[in-house]
Amino acid sequence: MIIFTAIIFSLLLLLIFAMLFERSFFGTKTYSLKIDDLERTYNVHLPKGYGVGNKYPLVIVLHGLSDNPTLVELNSGMSKKADQEKFIALYPKGTGKSPSWNAQFCCGEAQKNKVDDVKFIDSLVKTAILDFAVDKNRIFVVGFSNGGMMAYRLAAELSNIKGVGIIAGTAGSKRDMPSAPKRDVATIVFHGENDKSVPLRGGGEFSFLSVDLSLDIWTGGKYDKTIEENESFTKTIYKRENKRDVVSYVVKGRSHVWFGGLQDYIYSLKRPNIFATDIIWNFLKP
Secondary structure, eight states, X not given: OHHHHHHHHHHHHHHHHHHHTTOOOTTOEEXXXXXXXXXXXXXXXXXXXXXXXXXXXXXXXXXXXXXXXXXXXXXXXXXXXXXXXXXXXXXXXOBTTTTBOOOSSOOHHHHHTTOOHHHHHHHHHHHHHHHSOEEEEEEEEEEETHHHHHHHHHHHHOTTOOEEEEESOOSOBTXXXXXXXXXXXXXXXXXXXXXXXXXXXXXXXXXXXXXXXXXXXXXXXXXXXXXXXXXXXXXXXXXXXXXXXXXXXXXXXXXSSOXXXXXXXXXXXXXXXXXXXXXXXXXXXX
């Protein structure tokens, strides 16, 4: 009962702040898809002015462990961004009582039950292309925490994913090392300096890889690195020959949050000075 009350209270808070910040979520519809005898659901937000005569980028947003599509939609402001920038925002739901994604090395019931989430997202992309006016050359995945870990896996295994935005995630663990993708995947990463759930320098319950090691593996270890720093973050740019840069932001004084999201605002009690959603879209959209 206490947990249920806390969830309702958190949802109400997010709804209040969503209205204050004009976060768009009305008009989002829920759909379902059956994969391996599992009824999977996902929410779709079509941008204002959507028309089948055009083709729209598709941004798949993956929630974190114990989260859900509605909360990540409200927290991230991705549907408002979709209305402004004219892309389709799609929010799938993980599996289990505490919804999670099977990123192989993490987490929850999805990993324990060996749920084939790669197959689910692959089928979801193909379904979205049939049902909506999707630009096949502009399909992106953005994920938070366990969702960010899943985004890494999707980018490595699905050739139709052109770019990823990772917030508070990692590419693998010391027990399950990732491999670099064989193609060019636009990649931008955000991590909190004080993140204790998925530590910046690695470790924790799942022996997570550090952000630096994740990106060293992800880039194949072949890059020229430049660092920019200000009072809010440290930005590292991994420049690669004949490939798009990989970019990493370490956000100072922040923990395990969607940077600039409603939760970040509630925790810090001030308007955050970095909004990951805006930066991710500006990076992915070219």
